[in-house]
Amino acid sequence: GQNIDQPTEMTATEGAIVQINCTYQTSGFNGLFWYQQHAGEAPTFLSYNVLDGLEEKGRFSSFLSRSKGYSYLLLKELQMKDSASYLCAPMDSNYQLIWGAGTKLIIKP
């Protein structure tokens, strides 16, 4: 079957760095997306990885290891507005995104 494993909740301090890990199993693989979803709102696109390695985009970076079925999202210089759920969504061989419940990130002052 297809599944995603992310921590349910994480807490970090404003200004710090946090890494959100994601392991996945899919039927085929066409890349992995990270989305941010604030409470009561729709997801917004953060990043896409299809090759192994690190993709950096401002304060956010995303890493992928296809052989390990592993990805992480790294958030630097945390701000209070970063409090949200972070969704790891791999794309299977049918180009369908597989969604988990995401990781709720709580930022404390």
Added chain:
Amino acid sequence: GAVVSQHPSRVICKSGTSVKIECRSLDFQATTMFWYRQFPKQSLMLMATSNEGSKATYEQGVEKDKFLINHASLTLSTLTVTSAHPEDSSFYICSASSGEIRETQYFGPGTRLLVL
């Protein structure tokens, strides 16, 4: 770029009525649009995938006669919840993909439906 709008943002209706939700891609042509439903603190659940000009593909367990999807143009898709019941109350979100940007899905702001 890649902006998707959804209307209405919130709707309250009586049980038995039908509700139409519109999803528009504002600055790109959406070859594929997706309709999701999300219950509180749960993951996104894909309901159906639609390509412009063709019938929608529904996920297992989603009643196509209850959730009517029309994708009449490359910028507009509609979801009609027919004969809505309280259990249909949920957060409905559409997303759109141009098929060119690595299949990235861009989401609309969502529609919160409450059926009384």
